Every structure is written in structure tokens, then in C-alpha cells.
Amino acid sequence: MLYRTAGQFKTSYKADMALFPVRQDAVLLAVILALVWGVFPLLASEFAFQTLLIPILIYALAALGLNILTGYAGQLSLGTGAFMGVGAYACYKMVTLFPWMNPVVAILLSGLFSAGVGVMFGIPSLRIKGFYLAIATLAAQFFLVWLFEKWGWLYNDNASGAIQVPNLDMFGIYVAGPQASSLVQYYVVLAVVTLMTLLCINLTRGNLGRTWKATRDMDIAAELIGINLLRSKLMAFAVSSYVVGVAGALFVFMWRGAAEPNLFDIPLSFRVLFIAIIGGLGSILGNYLGAILIVGLPVVLNTLPQALGLPISSATVEHLNVMIVGALIVFFLIIEPHGLARLWALIREKLIIWPFPH
Amino acid sequence: MDGSRTDDSTEGQETVRDEGHVVAEGRRIGPVLMELRNITLRFGGVVAIKDISFDIREGEIRAIIGPNGAGKSSMLNIISGFYTPSEGALLYRGETRPPMRPYEVARLGVARTFQNIALFEGMTVLDNVMTGRLTHMKAGLVAQALWWGRARDEEIANREVVEKVIDFLEIQAIRKTPVGRLPYGLKKRVELARALAAEPSLLLLDEPMAGMNVEEKEDMSRFILDVNDEFGTTICLIEHDMGVVMDLSDRVVVMDYGRKIGDGTPDEVRRNQDVIDAYLGVAH
């Protein structure tokens, strides 16, 4: 009933290609936008900002970047964490070399560096396919993390070997560093993530998106209908690494505040991969659903035993967390291999024809 | 023009000699669009195609027939740039075509379908057909990301072309269906739609009727004739079903064991003793 589409007619191709051809989708999105832009920031506590709202947005953005490469263009990557690192280190170098630089501009520019590195590591993708390529992306993962550790110039030769986010302001308001308030950081992250998502939606529904999907679904046929495979794949590596790099810069500058090289190691890459896959490969919405689950679940699990008064040590809780996440991954893959986004699509389809069965 | 068309093939290629010659149905057969000269293709020690020459004229329906393993598909793959011939030359509009990647050939205006359907299973019918327009779309990354200006105009303009093709092939109702869900016959038609959407100057059809029942074959034949008739598209098709081909095509090349054993109008080919021996004569 709520989702009935009868009576909504399109009279032009333009209308048919609108972002939300079904009116209810637009309404639903408006409600969500109102919540995240207006209601959440008013109600959220410091704890909610730091453990839920900000990380969910950042992880969702990283997963979105990965999804472009893996979900849309079909190139499996296990090196996302390292590319986030490239974004973070690039941003750190820029704000320390040019202190006058607007921090948000720095964050948006830092993606260009990870895009460049991504393209470099994407070149083998023309000749190496499938799991072989996935292993090849691990070369990027291990090599880059090693570089973050050994190349002192990257972290300004700090004794600690870590990068520390300085206080950065924009128009007199601190947006990064110890002085910045969570509310401001949340809005910066939200603005960047909203912008990136919009751009990615446009890219994936247009010509480039079709080029990527064709490359993913059947590369030989794609080449025979006129797609330059190398270009298509490198473009995917570039766009994907750009988004991932921006996510990495946000990750350190708007959330962690400091970073050591091993922060960008394999566990981070896998975390982002889980989000993309559980959310749904080849979907934009899925990244958000996946991030809510993967970021939110440990928070729930951490608070649950205390709330129930169970005497479990925090180390055990952490290990239980790992176990449960592992089990959940298997569970979700079994009930819906195409992810939470597909689950939502099925529900929506049911709602559109409800109360009729077909 | 005439000089480049020395007939080195077997008897009777004479029916369509002059530019602008009008054949019986009222269609115009133009000058030579593509000429293949002494093509040989080897895989290691195996010779798949041996010294074959023929040409394709603008506006005609040209068929390559032959029993299984005759080298027909390899021939088509050479024309579409998927294989590079070991020897010989391809001339496109009178000029030698240098070795090219398949996507470059596609951009020259050669579109094709596949024997084993090669649609993009994860996309809808509409998106699949839209991929046929890829070579016609030029908007840059930024314009596409912003969905503004050229990107949006292109998207709408090309959608109109695609919708015409969809109407023409009568697949309006399945526009938004993921192709993975479609039955075989419809998939074949969507594949044809994708190739047509490119508005090709040369359309290659790889066994368009394979695996179809009589009714579907008739439908497909009608579409092929209509395409040729209404858009004037040059078509080169492969089939091993002789009957259908003889009704459809203007000229036929017959291959067997990688060699050309006959070339001419369907009637001529039918009377050719080599063809009868090698192909028709074989009792199935």
C-alpha cells in the first residue's frame, strides 16, 4: 500500500531516468536525509558520534569506493586499507607542508594521490584476472604499509613513527585535531560522504557505469562491442582509489586523530571488504547497510553483557566479537549472497505489489 | 573502384557487379565494404583457415556456411578483430586495415552477436542495449559524475535511439528485466538489439538461428531481413542451417576444413559440385 506505484506515469525518458522514478523512494530518502542532517546531530551523545555516526559514514564511503572496483567493475581487491593509508598520509603531508590549506580541500585532494597509486597497481589487471589479481592487490597492501613504516619523510620523521593530526581550522572553527568538536567533524564527514555518494550514483548509472558492468559481466564481449578494457579497468581503479583515499583521509583526520602504519594493514582491508560484500556488491545503498551492521554490531555486543550484568572480561568480549562477526558473515552469505541491498530490494518489490501476491 | 575487385574466387560472383546495382527486392547493393585477401589462420600447428579470399558489399546479406569445424567462427573472429590472421590482409572501404584490438574494430562500425550468447547477465535489457551506444558517447568523467550538460544530453539522446531499436525488435515489455531471467530466444533478440543499437556499418551474426525452433527461426529471419531492408545495414552471417541461409542471403561463401569451396548466389552455390560433394552431399 505504502509503496504502490500504480498511477505514477513517466512521459519522457528524462523522467524515467530520474534518480527516484518511484515517488515513495524519494520520500524515504528525504526522511533519512532529514534524520542524518537534522535530528541525529541534535540528539547524539559524544559516544554516539565517536562509536557509531562518524565511523559508519567513513566506513560506508570506503566500502563504496571498493564497491566501484569490485562490485561494478568486477576486480577483486584486498588492498583497500593500504589505499586508505595513501589518502591519509597524502593529506598529512599536505596540511603540514602547506598549513594555510583548507582542510576539506586537502582531504578532497588527497584522494588524487591514492588514485594515482591505484592506477599504478591496476595496470596488471589487464593481464591478471580473478583471484590472481586479488593476490596481486595484496602486493600493494604489504608494500605500501611497509613504505609507510620505512619512509620517514611521510610522517615527517616523527620519533613515534605515527602521524598526529594537528589542529586545523576552517573559517575560525576547528574541524580536525584535538580541539575539534565531534559535531563539526560529523557535519564535515557527512557533507563529504553525501557529495561522494551523489557523484558515485551518477557515475554508476551512466555510460561509465555500463562500461564497468560490461567489463565485469563478460570482458571478451565487452571488448568486442567497443570497450577498451584497460581504460575501463584503470578508470575503475582510479575512481575507486580516489573515493577510498578520501575515506582514508577522513578516517584519520575526522575520526582517529592519529595513525600508525599498521592501522592500514590487512584487517582494515578485510573490514571494508566485509561491509561491501555483506551490504551487496554492485549496490550503493548496500555500503551503508553493511557499515551499520559491521560498525554497529561490536558496539551492541560490547554494551550488551554489561547491560545484562554478565561478568565477561573485555578481552573475551572482543574475541567473541570476532567470532560472531565471522559467523554472521557466513550466515548472511547463506541467506542472501547478494547482500543486504538485495534483501531490501526484495522487500520493496513485495511492498509495491502488496497486498497482492504477484 | 572496380580494379580492387578482381574476382579470384570461383565462378559467378557477377550478379552484383556495379555500384548501385538494384537487386530484385529493390534493395541497393553498393561497392565493396570489406575485402578479405588470402587469409590464413594458424593456432600453433593447426591450420584453422587456409588462404581464403572473399568480399562483402555494402547493403548485402552475405552468408558464410559450412559444416561444424569448417572455420566459420574463426573467420568471423578475424573480421571482428578478435583473432589476427597469420597471413593475408583485410581491406575496409578499400584501405588495408592494420592489426587492431577488437574494441578499435568495433569503433570502426563493426558490431556482432555471438554463437553462445554473450550478454551482460548482471544488467537489465535496457542497459545491455545501451552498451551498444558506448562508442557514440563522449562525455568526460566529470560531466558524468555531475550528470550535467553533455553527459545528460547524451544519455537522453542515446536512450531515444535505443528505444527505437527496442520497438523495432518488439522487446518493449522486457525493457527493465535483468537479462539473466530471459529465455534463450529473447536473449538472442536482445543481443541483436545491442548490436543494432551501435548503428553498425557492418553487422556480424554468429549463428543467429542456433538452437531455435522453427517459429523462432522465422521470427529471427524476418528481423534480419527487416534490418537489412529498413536500415540498409550490411550483414555478414554464419549458419550451418542451409535452408534458412539460402532464403536470406544475397551471396554465400561455403567453407570446409578451413578452405573456401564455393562462393556465389544461393542458386549458384546450390549447383556447385564441390559444395554438393563436401556439404550437401553428406548424408546426415
Added chain:
Amino acid sequence: MLNDIFIKPFADMAAAPDFLLQVLWEGLVSGILYALIALGFVLIYRSSRIFNFAQGIMVVFAALTLVGLHALGIPAWISVALTLAVMFALAVTIERVVLRPLVGQPDIILFMATIGITLFLIGGGEIIFGGENKVMITEELGIPTGSVLLEPWGGLLILEQKDITAVLVAAALVVALLVFLNRTRMGRAIRALGDDHQAALSVGISLQTVWVLVWFIAGIIALVTGIAWGARAGVSFALEVIAYKALPVLMLGGLESITGAIIGGLMIGMLEKLFEIYWGQPLLGGNTETWFAFVLALVVLLFRPQGLFGERIIERV
């Protein structure tokens, strides 16, 4: 600079050949273990097209179980038998709970499922056994712990006896596996599944049985690897990183080639040690073993996409 890259390392090698041999020996021992882990991957991949990311964690899990059981006062060899039983139970559980419901799903989904298994085993292992580094029960298993001293060219070469044992046991295991795969009915069934799933099923090979079997074999391999590596470095979850080393081995040797896994493993083990000692430490600040194997595999594949042992593929439409 050029001197440091192209001349000095080789001059060093020539100047101290006994040290070079020592380096190669260390590399060979690690290489054998990489090859073993890669072998576990290959077996599972060949029979089910599953890229089993959990192979590394199975090594840790097997070693922890062995040490844990022995700590309960169970004699060493009975602990080994019990650990094998645990690995068998694990194989059955994985087949039942994870693989069976996911039959026919795309490769990436199955791959993700094995990452899920990995996380589950990490979390579970930490809860049951604790995260601290443990000592492998080397002596209790009767593995000699002394060392053999050789004096080639008047220099000194130290071979640890447990390393020699590891090499011999690994070699025996590989031979046994090859005999099993080539000479027994079940072994041939495994290879048949690898060549053509549908055809193998149609001649009456049971998918379930074969899967349980290969996962169990992978478990046995994991236990042997775990004992050998544990004897060198102790048993903890840090062992897991060596499992990543099996991945470039697979790239070089091919996901389906048993020979490739063995030769690739030995090659990578030795080359990464050589690079680290003669180039990595003097020129790059060391610790290059984390990435060298991957970059090497990547470069080789750029020029030989079919890997070292694969055949050139003719693409068809």
C-alpha cells in the same frame, strides 16, 4: 648506488659462501612450509574451486589444539591423534554448515565465507587457548633439537635438527599425497572433480565426501606445518602471517598445480631470504620479507600471465 645494487651483494656472496649457504638453507626451510600451506590451498581449490583463505588459520588452530591438549596432561602422540580427530570434525562441520548451503555460488562468495571461517576460528581460538605465545611440544614428539655443524670451505654452516626433520617430514608428506592422488580411487576422484565438476558428479563421485576429505587432508597438512613452524617460532596467532606467504606461491605456481606449489614455495622461500639479507637490510631498511614475494609474483605474472607452470590459454568466443 649502482654498485650497491648490482655488484656489492654478489661480491659479499662470493666472499662468504658458507653464510650464503646458511641463508639459502633458512630460505629452503621457510620455503618448504610455504609450499605445504600452498599445497593445502591447491587441493581445496582443485576439488571445489574454493579459494580457502582459512588455510593459514587452520595451521594455527591445529598447532594450538595440539599444545592445548598436551597441556591437559595427555601424552604427546595421543594428543596428535586427538588433534587429527578435531581437524576431521572441523572438516565435516565446515562442509555441513558452510559449504553445502553455498554450493554453486560465485567464487567470491565462497571466498568470503572462508574469511568468515577464519574470523570465527581466530575468535574461538583466542577464547579457548588464549592469545599468548606457546612453546611447541617438540621434544615430547621425539623431534631432535640439536644442530648439525658443517664446515664447507672452512666456514661454518649450522643446520638445526628440527629443521632437517621438518624438511624430511614435509617431503614424505608430499610424496604420500602424490601417491594418494595418483594411485587411489579417492585421489583420482579428487582430481576428476578439479577437471570437470559436472562430469565427475555424473559418474557418481560424491561431492560431499570429497570435500570433507580434502578439507581433512588440508587439516593434516596444517598440523604438520603447525608443528614444524611452531618448533621454530612458538605457537601463536602471529603464525597466521606466514599463511599469506602461500598466496604469492600460488600466483607463481598456479592455483591448480601441485608441482607449482612445491617449486614456487621453495623458490619464494629462498629468494625472499636472499633479497632481505643482501639487498633489503643494507639498502631498504629491512623487513622486506613482508612484500617481496608478492611483488616478485606480480612482476612474473605481468610477463607470464599463465604463471610459471600454466599453459597458454587460447581465448574463444
